[in-house]
Amino acid sequence: MELNFKPILTVPPDRCREALTFGLPVAHAAYRVGGGPHLFRANMPVSARGGLMGLDCAGFDGRGQPEAFCQEVMRECAARGFTGLLCDFEGRPFPLLEEVLRRLSALFRNRGWPIYVTEPYGGCCETVRVLISSALSGGSLTQRLSEATERYGKDRVVLAVERVAEDFYLPSPDGQGRPLTRQALRQTLEERSPSVFFSSELCAHYFTYMSRENGAHFILFDDAGSIRKKLQVAARLGIRQAVLSYPQVDDLLEELLA
Template identity: 75%
Template sequence: MQPNSTILLTAPPAHSRAALRFGLPVAHAAYRVGGGPHLFRANMPISVRGGLMALDCVGFDGRGEAGPFCQEVIRECSARGYDGILCDFEGRPLPLLAEIVQTLSGLTRKRGWPLYVPEAYGSCAQHTQVLISSALSGGSLVQRLREAAAAYGPERVTLAVERVAEDFYLPSPTGQGQPLSREELAQMLEERSPSVFFSSELCAHYFTYMSRENGAHFVLFDDAGSIRKKLRVARDLGIRQAVLSYPQVEDLLEDILSGQRP
């Protein structure tokens, strides 16, 4: 029997207290690679200690030296009692960010801390957890995770669950849909009362509808059940760690956790 997934939440400062009440480790999304580079931080409640640092790179120009920046990161982790780092680096890979990952890998390994990195930086250092997104508009989640497990080893792969709610034109030449808010999705389901199906390949629910203005549409969305299914798919492949964004799943989290089964 497979054990339940080990779940890590990410949460910005405004959601930190709410996320902590679930008793799961929380990566505090209050940090950024700023110019210099220096560690930029948002205001965090003084009482919030422990968990992990979540670090993004929005607006970073890719210039500077890795060493001093990484020491800033470690000092902040020590001051806050963090025991891990999650690098939420989006956009094209930058050489300096790769160097930061390499340096942080050595520093975190010495301390016995996990270091989570996007797949684009997965080959930069061996002792990292590689984040593989669950978001797909085509293909198969099983195949996606199987390939990642073959490339990095299942023990290094962490499923980054992204709650999907998107409206696609049919056909969809770009594979990009229009994001839907929870309210928009709920309204669409109520007004159209569509027949909803489940895609085993995408591990998400979907329905189709016709619009007088622009023809056929395909709507893909998650609920607690489909997210639990993604976690089970990962576990079946030996991938037992998962990261969820608390603001994305706050209305589903209790159901996700109570419904986890080996």
């Protein structure tokens, strides 16, 4: 598939060099909001420069003042040549982080740098770009993205591709599946030789099988073809940006970019 845009790859520090060989923009997932708050950084190759700062907030307690933290972010961006920020913030939004994003948004906007945020933080200011996950266990990806573009505007919506591989017991009242490793999925396909179908609503492959031990199973999974479909759905809705996790798609990238 020939893309009319270059997706961003989120990459941990130890995979940085190999990810850069694909020539795509990279968000370095090496940063964390720590207590204070202060900017914590994992070990990164000295040569890792350019791209975006990838920031999470795992373990942050939500307390502190925003000024010093914003200064730390700006200094690190200057030192590493970063020209954007991708915030992988999970859980309920912290008011402090919303204020941090508002302040950084004003500083970044003057430089023409984008800020990407998870959906709980999408309303903090009108200039951030909002990551909408592609992973669904029900409903429709088209409807999900359409609702997001109506709420935020298509220029602010970014498809966050999450490679799915889950095993659901049937019935599944809570819609929660058990994550499968690539090896486990491959082994199940080889052992069961099931008939595999494609859900146009979820943009994912699926099959079912029966187990003597625990009954009926429903397996939902992605490959290069289903990820390509997700990107096409987004493009039809006018969404021109996407983010992929390099560790999730490292075995599929060559096919996706061919």
